[in-house]
Amino acid sequence: MNDGEQPRGGFRDDRGRQRPDSRRVGGKNRTATRPADRRRGGDPVRKVAWEVSRAVADGAYANLELPKALRSADLHGRDAAFATELTYGAIRMRGLYDAIIEFAAGRPAAQIDPPVLDTLRLGAHQILGMRVPPHAAASETVALAREVNGAGASGFVNAVLRRVTERTREEWIREVTAGRPREDALAVEHSHPEWIVRALRGALRSDGITDESELDASLEALLEADNAAPTVSLVARPGLATVQELVDAGAEAAKLSPVGATLPSGDPADIPAVRETRAAVQDEGSQLVALALAAAPGQVDGPQDWLDLCAGPGGKAALLAALSAQQSDVTLFVNEISEHRTDLVRRTLRAALDAGIEVMIGTGDGRELGAEEPETYERVLVDAPCTGLGALRRRPEARWRRTPGDVTDLTAIQTDLLNSALDATVTGGLVAYVTCSPHVAETTAVVHAVTNGRADVTVEDARPLFRDAAGEQIRQLSDRPTVQLWPHVHGTDAMFSRCCARRPSPKTEQLQ
Structure with a gap:
C-alpha cells in the first residue's frame, strides 16, 4: 500500500464503525465534512443516554427508563445498543470516573453541577470504557454539552475531557488509587x-467456596463480574412455552437452568412467547430457586397449597404457577403488600x-x-425484600442508592417475614428463604x-434441590446446607436460598 493510499474500508467513526467517506488531507486523517457543516448539537443517541442518566439521578430505574427513551427517540439496532452500553456503563462506573474527573477538573465531583457531571461521565466512559476514538468521544460529548448544559459548560467539559484523553484507563487507575488502602x-x-x-x-469468606489465600482474587473477580454487561436470560414457563421455542426464536438453551435460555442479541419483546407472558426475562438464579422449592420431596400427603409470600413483581410466582399446574392437587396462593404490586403480579401471571x-392472588402484609x-x-x-447487592450488574444505579443503614432496616423485615412464613406452614411443610443479596x-x-x-x-439441605439443565447437582456450592450462587462462578445473580422445615413443636410431641 502506498503512503498516501486510504486503508481499505476507511477510518472508524465516533462509534467505532467504518467511515468510507474519510480522506487523507495534508498528511493527516480528516473527514470530508467541512467544519461549517459539522453538527453543533448533540448526537441523539448520546442525548438519550444523558436524559436517562438525569432521570436516574432523580430516582428512576435505568432498566425501566431506557426502553421508553429508546422508543421515544426511535432508536434501534446498533444505535440502541450503543445508547444502552453508554447509559449503563456511565452509571455503573461512575465511582471510578468521578475520581478521574476530579483529578482532571481540579475540583471535587460534588462541586460540579450534576447535569454537567453526568455529561462528563458519559464522555469518560466513551474514552475509557468503549471502543470510541478518544478525540471523537471528546468532541461529540462537547457537542452534547453545548446542547444540554449550555455553551459556557461546554468549554469546561472540553477542557476536562481533553485531560482525560491524555492517559489510558490503566494509567488513570494507577493515579487515582495510589496510596489508598x-x-x-x-x-x-x-x-x-x-x-x-x-x-x-x-x-x-462466610460461604467458604474460596480459600483464604484466594479471597482477594475471588473478590476482584466478583467485582469485575458486577461490572460486566450481563446476558439476557429468558425463562420458558413449563406448560406454556418450551426452551426449544425460545431457541427457534434466536435464543440459546441455558446450561444451568433446565427451563432457561439466553438471548445473544435483539429485543426479548420481539419473541412471541415473551410478549404473551408464556416466557419472560428472568435471571437463571431466580429460576433455580423456584425450581428447587417445587422439586422438594413431599412430606405431606393429599392436596397442597403453596404460597409466594412477597411475590412482586411476579417472576418467581409465574414460574411456580406453571410448575404447580404440572402436579396434582396443588393450588398456588400469591401475596403482595400493596395493590400496585399486586397488579404487577397479575400482569406477570396473565398467560398462566x-x-x-x-392461582389465588391477594393483598396483605406478609408479616x-x-x-x-x-x-x-x-x-x-x-x-x-433485600438490598439487591446480588444483582448489581443488572441494576447499575443500586450500588449508589443503598446504604449500610438499609441493611439494618431490611433485616428486621426479613426476620419478621421468615417467622410469619414458618407460622403459616403446616407440620412437615417447607419454607424457602431467598434473597438476591449475599450480604451475611x-x-x-x-x-x-x-x-x-x-x-x-x-x-434442611437445599443443595440437592439445585439441578442444572443436565440434571446434575450444581457445582461449586458451599459445604454447608445452603445455596449461594455467584455471578463470577455460576454466571447468575448472587441468589441465596436456605430451606427450613416445620416440625411438631415440643408441646405437640408431648401431647402425642
Whole structure:
C-alpha cells in the first residue's frame, strides 16, 4: 500500500464503525465534512443516554427508563445498543470516573453541577470504557454539552475531557488509587462503594467456596463480574412455552437452568412467547430457586397449597404457577403488600391465568399472614425484600442508592417475614428463604436468628434441590446446607436460598 493510499474500508467513526467517506488531507486523517457543516448539537443517541442518566439521578430505574427513551427517540439496532452500553456503563462506573474527573477538573465531583457531571461521565466512559476514538468521544460529548448544559459548560467539559484523553484507563487507575488502602483502592477501581466491597468480601469468606489465600482474587473477580454487561436470560414457563421455542426464536438453551435460555442479541419483546407472558426475562438464579422449592420431596400427603409470600413483581410466582399446574392437587396462593404490586403480579401471571392455572392472588402484609392463617401452606417461598447487592450488574444505579443503614432496616423485615412464613406452614411443610443479596446480615444471620429461637424448625439441605439443565447437582456450592450462587462462578445473580422445615413443636410431641 502506498503512503498516501486510504486503508481499505476507511477510518472508524465516533462509534467505532467504518467511515468510507474519510480522506487523507495534508498528511493527516480528516473527514470530508467541512467544519461549517459539522453538527453543533448533540448526537441523539448520546442525548438519550444523558436524559436517562438525569432521570436516574432523580430516582428512576435505568432498566425501566431506557426502553421508553429508546422508543421515544426511535432508536434501534446498533444505535440502541450503543445508547444502552453508554447509559449503563456511565452509571455503573461512575465511582471510578468521578475520581478521574476530579483529578482532571481540579475540583471535587460534588462541586460540579450534576447535569454537567453526568455529561462528563458519559464522555469518560466513551474514552475509557468503549471502543470510541478518544478525540471523537471528546468532541461529540462537547457537542452534547453545548446542547444540554449550555455553551459556557461546554468549554469546561472540553477542557476536562481533553485531560482525560491524555492517559489510558490503566494509567488513570494507577493515579487515582495510589496510596489508598486495599479495599478503598478496589472500591475506586471497580466502582463500588467501599462498604459494599467489605460486605462482599465477608460474604465470600462466610460461604467458604474460596480459600483464604484466594479471597482477594475471588473478590476482584466478583467485582469485575458486577461490572460486566450481563446476558439476557429468558425463562420458558413449563406448560406454556418450551426452551426449544425460545431457541427457534434466536435464543440459546441455558446450561444451568433446565427451563432457561439466553438471548445473544435483539429485543426479548420481539419473541412471541415473551410478549404473551408464556416466557419472560428472568435471571437463571431466580429460576433455580423456584425450581428447587417445587422439586422438594413431599412430606405431606393429599392436596397442597403453596404460597409466594412477597411475590412482586411476579417472576418467581409465574414460574411456580406453571410448575404447580404440572402436579396434582396443588393450588398456588400469591401475596403482595400493596395493590400496585399486586397488579404487577397479575400482569406477570396473565398467560398462566388465561391457561386456566389456578392461582389465588391477594393483598396483605406478609408479616401478619402467619398469625392470620396459621399452619395452612405446605410450601412457602419467602423472596424477601433485600438490598439487591446480588444483582448489581443488572441494576447499575443500586450500588449508589443503598446504604449500610438499609441493611439494618431490611433485616428486621426479613426476620419478621421468615417467622410469619414458618407460622403459616403446616407440620412437615417447607419454607424457602431467598434473597438476591449475599450480604451475611441478610442471609445466614437472618436464618440463624429465626431458627435458633424456634424449637419447631429444622434447617434442611437445599443443595440437592439445585439441578442444572443436565440434571446434575450444581457445582461449586458451599459445604454447608445452603445455596449461594455467584455471578463470577455460576454466571447468575448472587441468589441465596436456605430451606427450613416445620416440625411438631415440643408441646405437640408431648401431647402425642
